Amino acid sequence: MSEQTSLRASGLSTGYGALRVLWDVDLTVAQGRTTVLLGANGAGKSTLLKALIGLRPLWSGTLTYEDESIAGWSPERRIAAGMSYVSETGIFAGLSVEDNLRVVATGLRTATLRQRLERTYEQFPLLASRRRESAGALSGGQRKLLSLAKGLVRDPRLLLMDEPSAGLSPLAVGEMVDTLAQVVAQGGVTLLLAEQNARVLELADVVTIIGGGRVTFAGPVEEFRSTADVAEQFFGLARPAPSTGAPEET
Amino acid sequence: MIVAAVLGAGPTLYNNLAFLTTLAIYILLAQGVNIVYGFTGYLPFGFVGFFGAGIYGSSLAIVYWHVGGYTAIGLGALTSVVAAVVLSPLLRLSGAYFALATLAASQALYFIVANESWTFGESGMSLPLIFSPTALYVVAVVAVTVTLIVVFYVRDSHFGLSLRAIRSDAVSAAMAGVNVVRTRTIAWLVSAAIAGVAGALWALMTSAFYAETPFDLTISVYAIVFALFGGVRTVVGPVVGTVVLYSLYQYIGISNPQYFELIYGLLIVVLVLFLPGGLSSLVGGRGDRPAWWNRLVRHRAAPESAPEVAP
Numbered sequence: 369m370s371e372q373t374s375l376r377a378s379g380l381s382t383g384y385g386a387l388r389v390l391w392d393v394d395l396t397v398a399q400g401r402t403t404v405l406l407g408a409n410g411a412g413k414s415t416l417l418k419a420l421i422g423l424r425p426l427w428s429g430t431l432t433y434e435d436e437s438i439a440g441w442s443p444e445r446r447i448a449a450g451m452s453y454v455s456e457t458g459i460f461a462g463l464s465v466e467d468n469l470r471v472v473a474t475g476l477r478t479a480t481l482r483q484r485l486e487r488t489y490e491q492f493p494l495l496a497s498r499r500r501e502s503a504g505a506l507s508g509g510q511r512k513l514l515s516l517a518k519g520l521v522r523d524p525r526l527l528l529m530d531e532p533s534a535g536l537s538p539l540a541v542g543e544m545v546d547t548l549a550q551v552v553a554q555g556g557v558t559l560l561l562a563e564q565n566a567r568v569l570e571l572a573d574v575v576t577i578i579g580g581g582r583v584t585f586a587g588p589v590e591e592f593r594s595t596a597d598v599a600e601q602f603f604g605l606a607r608p609a610p611s612t613g614a615p616e617e618t
Numbered sequence: 619m620i621v622a623a624v625l626g627a628g629p630t631l632y633n634n635l636a637f638l639t640t641l642a643i644y645i646l647l648a649q650g651v652n653i654v655y656g657f658t659g660y661l662p663f664g665f666v667g668f669f670g671a672g673i674y675g676s677s678l679a680i681v682y683w684h685v686g687g688y689t690a691i692g693l694g695a696l697t698s699v700v701a702a703v704v705l706s707p708l709l710r711l712s713g714a715y716f717a718l719a720t721l722a723a724s725q726a727l728y729f730i731v732a733n734e735s736w737t738f739g740e741s742g743m744s745l746p747l748i749f750s751p752t753a754l755y756v757v758a759v760v761a762v763t764v765t766l767i768v769v770f771y772v773r774d775s776h777f778g779l780s781l782r783a784i785r786s787d788a789v790s791a792a793m794a795g796v797n798v799v800r801t802r803t804i805a806w807l808v809s810a811a812i813a814g815v816a817g818a819l820w821a822l823m824t825s826a827f828y829a830e831t832p833f834d835l836t837i838s839v840y841a842i843v844f845a846l847f848g849g850v851r852t853v854v855g856p857v858v859g860t861v862v863l864y865s866l867y868q869y870i871g872i873s874n875p876q877y878f879e880l881i882y883g884l885l886i887v888v889l890v891l892f893l894p895g896g897l898s899s900l901v902g903g904r905g906d907r908p909a910w911w912n913r914l915v916r917h918r919a920a921p922e923s924a925p926e927v928a929p
Contacts (some may be wrong), residue, residue: 417825421793423789423792443793444792444795444796444797447794447795448795452793453793455789455793458790458793459785459787460782460783460786460787460790460791461787462782462785462786463779463782463783463786467779467783470776470779471779471780471791471794471796472794473776474776474780474794474796474797491891518717518794522795531775587687
């Protein structure tokens with residue numbers, strides 16, 4: 369295989385205070401291959417993304433990005449190196465839509481910034497029409513679009529996105545999936561999406577399942593689909609007590 | 619520019635230089651609060667500590683080193699900045715904890731200054747007259763002008779945008795590539811420097827004082843309320859707030875302090891309930907204006923346009 373590794377975590381564990389959330393997680397994200405992290409609420413998906421971007425310290429394990437060890441790097445440094453992180457609620461409600469995008473451009477030259485903003489508005493016409501409005505006035509779906517647009521302003525090579533579908537109506541989830549598909553089609557950025565909505569699997573090249581803080585499955589999406597047992601296990605099909613839809617606190 | 623012109627013309631409008639200089643000092647303090655609270659969301663309840671540091675930094679330099687007025691002002695600002703550097707770990711705290719910690723720090727500074735002999739805590743400070751009242755007022759107007767330019771910059775620059783982003787959500791700001799700690803610390807130091815200049819001006823104006831006055835918590839409260847009343851995150855808001863409320867204080871507060879406290883308290887209640895964005899929110903963008911004001915303005919505008927539609 370000639371494909372290059374974007375991000376690789378091995379034996380990664382972390383947690384909050386005395387509470388351990390992740391146990392020996394191995395994760396490989398290949399460049400250009402969309403990876404979907406599946407897991408129920410509380411499985412540790414968000415914590416894993418936070419550990420990857422540097423918001424949670426590693427308790428053990430190694431972490432490399434483009435073959436460099438980044439375990440000791442600050443989030444700012446990881447972002448400067450081409451990583452990007454879109455949290456579940458990643459907008460500045462008190463700022464206008466345009467200012468939300470401009471904040472992300474810290475360190476970019478004015479001309480570059482203008483060109484990036486134009487590109488963003490072409491890609492997200494809805495944001496263009498509301499650029500002067502307060503981001504707090506946007507609907508849930510529009511906020512998600514804005515947070516994704518923010519995540520793309522700096523031309524990242526690796527985008528980590530936490531729950532693109534969270535809080536969206538089924539229709540809006542479809543639109544979000546289409547938007548992400550466009551982002552993938554444009555190339556240049558590898559996506560790592562933490563999700564629990566099966567719709568997002570349409571985008572997946574690789575699936576990693578996290579359950580109870582451990583990786584329980586990792587492989588190409590075809591393998592995931594054909595491994596009926598895994599799929600059933602995850603989506604709770606053919607089980608008397610479905611467990612995935614239950615909203616637990618993360 | 620307008621503010622500077624108005625301040626420059628101040629003496630011809632109202633010939634009380636002590637009042638006008640104090641007004642300028644409060645404008646500086648309110649702008650300091652504006653930068654640290656308005657743009658970063660940290661409420662510095664002990665902001666008076668920086669004012670006091672500026673007062674004692676400049677005064678002690680005059681007494682021991684016999685420095686000139688401008689050097690004293692510079693050293694006053696420097697003393698406050700040093701205090702701010704020492705206190706910068708407090709920025710790890712948030713909300714009420716930060717407010718209380720700065721309060722405690724300012725009181726700690728007060729107790730040191732009030733009890734040491736080298737700070738003339740017992741005997742009180744007395745300084746030679748360096749500037750004439752007119753010259754001092756001119757210096758104060760220059761300081762206010764420079765500060766307003768700084769606030770203009772903070773409001774409109776990418777630095778200011780980063781501050782507002784941090785205020786909105788510090789983690790997301792870090793994710794946007796903003797260096798949260800550095801940006802916040804710079805704002806903190808700039809606001810301390812402004813308070814230090816204000817303190818030095820006060821020392822040069824007052825020339826004889828005990829430590830109680832410079833560290834009076836009322837100064838913190840006034841600076842915060844003046845800034846909020848006018849509207850933080852704007853350039854003109856804190857100026858307007860200070861001019862309105864401090865003038866009110868001048869007319870009522872000195873002769874009838876009890877009425878002033880009453881009016882003052884009512885104003886704070888009105889501010890919190892009806893004008894959370896301050897006076898300047900009335901003329902700001904539509905989204906920033908209070909809903910009741912939008913209704914009022916619309917109702918008033920309606921009759922004027924009605925006759926045109928009628929025939």
